[in-house]
Amino acid sequence: MIQKKICMLGTFGVGKTSLVSQYVRSIFSDKYLSTVGVKVDKKEVVVDNQRVNLVLWDLYGEDGFQTIQQSYLRGTSGYLLVADGTRFDTLAAARDLQKRAVAVVGKAPFVLALNKADLEAEWQIDERTLLKVADEGWTVVRTSARTGLGVQQAFDLLTRAMLEQP
Amino acid sequence: MTTPEAPHPAIGEVMRALDLAIVDWLSDDSFVPLSATPRWFTGAVPWASLPFLEHFVGEARRYLHDHVGEVFASEPFTVDNHGQELLLRARALRVNKRLILAIERLDGTADPRPILRQARQDALEHEQLADKARAIHAPLEALKRAVGALQATDPGGDQRGLIEAAAQALATLQSVAAGLPAARKRR
Numbered sequence: 001m002i003q004k005k006i007c008m009l010g011t012f013g014v015g016k017t018s019l020v021s022q023y024v025r026s027i028f029s030d031k032y033l034s035t036v037g038v039k040v041d042k043k044e045v046v047v048d049n050q051r052v053n054l055v056l057w058d059l060y061g062e063d064g065f066q067t068i069q070q071s072y073l074r075g076t077s078g079y080l081l082v083a084d085g086t087r088f089d090t091l092a093a094a095r096d097l098q099k100r101a102v103a104v105v106g107k108a109p110f111v112l113a114l115n116k117a118d119l120e121a122e123w124q125i126d127e128r129t130l131l132k133v134a135d136e137g138w139t140v141v142r143t144s145a146r147t148g149l150g151v152q153q154a155f156d157l158l159t160r161a162m163l164e165q166p
Numbered sequence: 167m168t169t170p171e172a173p174h175p176a177i178g179e180v181m182r183a184l185d186l187a188i189v190d191w192l193s194d195d196s197f198v199p200l201s202a203t204p205r206w207f208t209g210a211v212p213w214a215s216l217p218f219l220e221h222f223v224g225e226a227r228r229y230l231h232d233h234v235g236e237v238f239a240s241e242p243f244t245v246d247n248h249g250q251e252l253l254l255r256a257r258a259l260r261v262n263k264r265l266i267l268a269i270e271r272l273d274g275t276a277d278p279r280p281i282l283r284q285a286r287q288d289a290l291e292h293e294q295l296a297d298k299a300r301a302i303h304a305p306l307e308a309l310k311r312a313v314g315a316l317q318a319t320d321p322g323g324d325q326r327g328l329i330e331a332a333a334q335a336l337a338t339l340q341s342v343a344a345g346l347p348a349a350r351k352r353r
Contacts, residue, residue, distance in 0.1 A: 005217075012286050034286040036279045037242030037253060040217045055217050063286065069241065071225055087293065124297075 001044075003053045004162050005075050006155075009068075009101060010082030011093035012061030015115040018145035019082060020058050023155055028146050035060040038072065047159045054159065062097070070104050078109040078162040080154060085114045085142070088124040091133070109161035110139075113154045117144040178202030185271035189213075190264050191223055197267070206271060209247040213269075218243045219256065226258035227265065234260070242272055253277055299346035306343055309336055 008016040017035050021027050024043045039058040044051060057076075062068050073079075079101055083090040094112060101110070112133065114125065134140055139157055143150035178201040181188060187207040189197040196214050199207075213219060218240075226238040240256040253272045258265060272278070313336050316329045 013290050034279075034283045035244075036282050037244055038218055039244045042217075057217070061286075063289065066282070072221070075221075089293075 001051050001053050002163070003055060004077040004159065005055045005057060006158065006162075007057045007059060007073055007076045007079040007101075008082060009059065009079050009094070009097045010061060010084075011090050011097075012063045014061065014082045014084040014087070014090050015143075015145045016061060016080075016082045017058050019080070019113060019115065019143060019151055019154075020056050022145045022148055022151045024056070026148070028148075036066075045155075045159060047156060047163065050163060052159055052163070054155070062093070068097075068100075070100065073101055073104040076101075076105050076108055077165070078111075078158050079105075080158055081110055081112045083112065083114055083125070085116050085123040085125050086119050091125055091129065109158060109165060111154050111158045111161070112138050112140045113143040113150070114140060115143045115145060117142040117149050118146045173201065185273070187267075187269045189267050189269070191258075191267050192265075195220070195223070200266070204271065206247055206250075206252055207269065211245050211247050211252075216245065218245075219267075222256050223258070223265070223267070226267075230258065230260050230265070242278070253279060295346065299343065302343055302346065306336075306339060310340070 008020060010016050012034060017039065018028055020039075020041055021029070024041045035058060037060060041056045041058065043054045043056065045054060046052070057072060059068055059072055060066050081094040081098055083094045091114075098110065101108070114130070116123075130140060139161075141150045141154040141157065143154055145151065181201045182204050185204050185206075187203040188200045189203075190200055191197045207213075222240045222243075229238045230236065236259070238258045242253050242255050245252050245254060255270050255272055257268045257270070259268075260266070270276075313329065313333050317333065321329055
């Protein structure tokens, strides 16, 4: 079976762990449990008739307290950048992380998950900003780890893009 | 020359009490415990194929090849053991060409999670407060201009009193707003 390593990247509190939890276990918890260290989950999926074992590296959200070790990105087939629609600055943080990921893994496929779509009334990231991001060729998916909206789609898009890589 | 002593039988109990698993990590990525291991280590976790440990062992081999006699430590990592989340840290060293791993459970005061979680929660609340401060500053400026314009007119007695009351209320609001976190500059 094909195995693909996916890293979850984004600043703290954007919902990386919740997205993994929703995707792997269909569970969402309201309790915010900031990730310390690294959590690795696995999920077997079938995409376009191919069985793929996804190894999801949920890295702690980078902040003033912890900095991501670049070695964790080695061997990554693709990554899910996560930003929080209700916090404008998380998009800039995602952009920074994307640049650093490119420096380590090159042009690996990635998808930007704009999380917390269930709180859209409180969003600070507007349509114009999103269009700009899309114009740069980024794949953007609105997700909600709470309701499950877009979660499967984000991972499916990433998995397909990884499988298309030579 | 002294002959090496067999490990004291108490060592295993000490390791277990310290929540420390010491294993000899073999070149085929299997391992042999060198002493009695803590209960959490004998659970359902597939240690030999744990992606984080696979990664760590690779990094450790590279590092220890160039840094003889040193210890290579991992960051904390989390594994699920029968629904219980364990926070662990691994350290690796070379002993007589063997790669020895000490895997330690971080709990109690060694567990940094409660402090980090609180710090991040505080940082999030600070961000929210700064956003509210940003939202307050614009209407406050508009209010200041309006009160200033009213003060510049020549109001009658009753109106003058109302305008002065508004000016005082505005001054109070401004002093409260001055104590709020500065509006963040968007990146």
